[in-house]
Amino acid sequence: MSTFDLLVNGTRHRVASWDPQQPLLYVLRNDLGLHGAKFGCGVGQCGSCTVLIDDKSTRACHVTVAAAAGKRITTIEGLGSPEKPHPVQAAFIAEQAAQCGYCTTGIVMSTVALLRATPRPTPEQIKTALDANLCRCGSHDRVLRAVARAAGDGRA
């Protein structure tokens, strides 16, 4: 058993893992009880498990707990809550930008990363930034509207 110090949503956690190669996703979901990041493909192709590591959109299924140790990790739970949503989350609620919602938290995280780096993205920049996030229900159009709304609010 090795231990790792994780800084998640501003709180330091010491977690133990028998395998330093364990993906961060399992630690977030099972050890820390943060189930907003979802297991999709396990190989970094779909974006359902997206979190921010040092403000960069990162696939939690594809980064090991060892590699994540010591870095600043933000999960969807660290943005806002149903009662007090983050502006990007508020924009998604305003546009009702989800169907099943399984991919949605990952898309929200990628949107936050985009708007932190590019506060006023063009429609093409939005599509490019989200292109590695897949959605099967076809919520894309209202997601694009939500991102544009959040960018218009300029508070990501």
Place this chain on the structure above:
Amino acid sequence: MDTTALSRREFLSTAALIVGFSFAGAPGARAQAVSGASTHTLDLSEVDAFLAVRRDGTVVVYSGKVDLGTGHRIAMRQMVAEELSIEADDVHRIELIEGDTALTPNQGPTAGSSGVMRGGVQLRQAAATAREALLALAAAKLQRPPAELTLEEGLIGAINGGPKVSIAELIGNRPFNVKLNPKVLLKDPARYSVVGRSLPRPDMAAKVTGRHVFVHDLKLPDMLHGRVVRPSAVGAKLIEVDEASIKHIAGVRVVRIESFLGVVANDEWAAVRAARELKARWSAGTGLMGDDAVAAWARRGPFARDEVLVNKGDTSALASNPKTLRATYFWPVQSHASMGPSCAVADVRADHATIWSASQATHRYQPAMAHLLGLPREKVRVIYLDGSGCYGMNGHDDAAADAALLSKAVRRPVRVQWAQEDELGWDPKGPPQLIDLRAALNDSGRISAWEAEMYVPLATASLAYVPLLGPTDAGIAQPAGQAVGLISQNADPPYTTANLKVTAHWLAGAPLRPSNIRAPGKVANCFAVESFVDQLAAVAKIDPVEFRLRDLADPRGVEVLKRCAALIGWTPRPSPAPASSSGNKARGRGISYVHYKHNETYVAVAMEVEVDRASGTIRVQRIACAHDCGLMINPDAVRNQVEGNILQALSRTLFERTTFDRERVTSLDWTRYPILRFADVPELRIDLIQRRDQPPLGAGEASSTPVPAALANAIFDATGAQMREVPFTPERVKAALREAG
């Protein structure tokens, strides 16, 4: 009377257990019978099966239909609220319990766009009957005739004032004991104040903040994580397991039941690694035909039987008419391709079991689970919890069976989540379809005769449920046969034709285990019919919209076609477009229309595309859709479904085909089974027609059906190339361009 005896203690312990794990918001967590202390009726003729009022006046709705990301959670509440005079601001206070075999009536599977159309309509009738019963109770209490009373915000009183009585006081925590009144007076749609409004979905905030509880997130005390090792080939038998191959992973237990092989562990990552690294020896599989052989197989058979579905007038002249037009269309095997692999949690005890599943049909699979566990049906409770979106039966029922088998073996609650290769590889697939069309025009360019011959897998009559993977491998008998959904509808054109014949050549098997996939069969049939209609219009040299409108009798169909054409800015002229000289890029527009199942929702879809002749790539620039599903309970929820239908059908048309060799599926990730991405999303223009005076119809499927033909027709308009096989890959586009000259 179908009454399930419920132990109140059992419910309370379930509730406490989940609350203890901070899942207080989980559907099913708080679930308990309200009316009656020890029994709760599931009888579809009883109001109590659908509705209860708590002591505090809260209305509880029991819905057998579930929300698959479709917005039912708000729509069902709105339908009930309207009849019970609950204000829009209070709609979210209605409690909704979904898809729980112990608590919700069996309203049939959530499939076929039946959620609102049938399930919601039943709830509405129950609510209206409840209102009638409440007014009668109040009349007795207040000593006034019911006709003089009115229900508002949970209080009943005389219209002209005086004392009031609350519904909580009248019926709180007590059963109605009233039969559903089929003739109950429903609220006049002209007075609707809740139905017809785009109220926000109650689950949206939780979904975008990561607080929504999916079945993937359920955690029970003592729960183990399980993974299943699927055979190396379809039908392969397990010969030998080398447990020493995973001895470097601590705390893993291997479960083997004949050819069913799984692992369980306290630690999820240990289970994942063990499943990947466990060495097993399998026999050869039972053999697949390979994806390239499917079209030839469909034409060759073996066939179970032929069936003439429509036969009107006389089409025999088509065989000898030199001007008869012929075309063959092919739709490949496709996956539901859910974003998250299927997951389920089972807690199997010695004499009862609880299974949390994302099933579209908890009631249908309750006997399946009971059978594989060797328990009486009433001792198995299946509770719906949200999964990753499904569009027909994906892997969720198989995952539930896997969890049940593992939990029974280890006597602990087990959560099973599939890997992505399990989902794309082993989910029951959308079946292939081969369609031959023949038609001729008369002297005025109208369809004189039409024949359709479909080569499609036969649905087994009265199949109890789709045979499940885990129990099959475990040697537990499963129903023999297959399900495909109603795949033979809409192969006859919606335009008046004197001579018409539709024949289904029912194939006895299928290349891979099939199930229903969104708008079963109708997507491919409408692709064939509406593409072929444009071929006929081109021969007649008539504008495709005009060609359709000339022989379209139904005014609601006419309206969606006209509105859709207006929305895309349609300029009438025959297709193909006059050749343009702008290099390799060719632009065109196409339209397509469906009257879903010939008796449900009306949809027209048009699109504008640009085709790169050199590369064969298609760029869809704009899609317009006009949609009439009768009364819309929640227009934004309908719009969400229509957007999703259009984009998913576009994905299926442009990209999707399950590949498989002689042993197993090979399109196991998102590079080999690509789906639509954000960069592919065109501009959408959607026109929803609200018809308050009409019954509500389904919105979950219909608008996917005209999409493939609208795209094919736009490509034809742009280039003269005829796309007759899905997906429209660049190679196929280039081949069609060569054929068109």
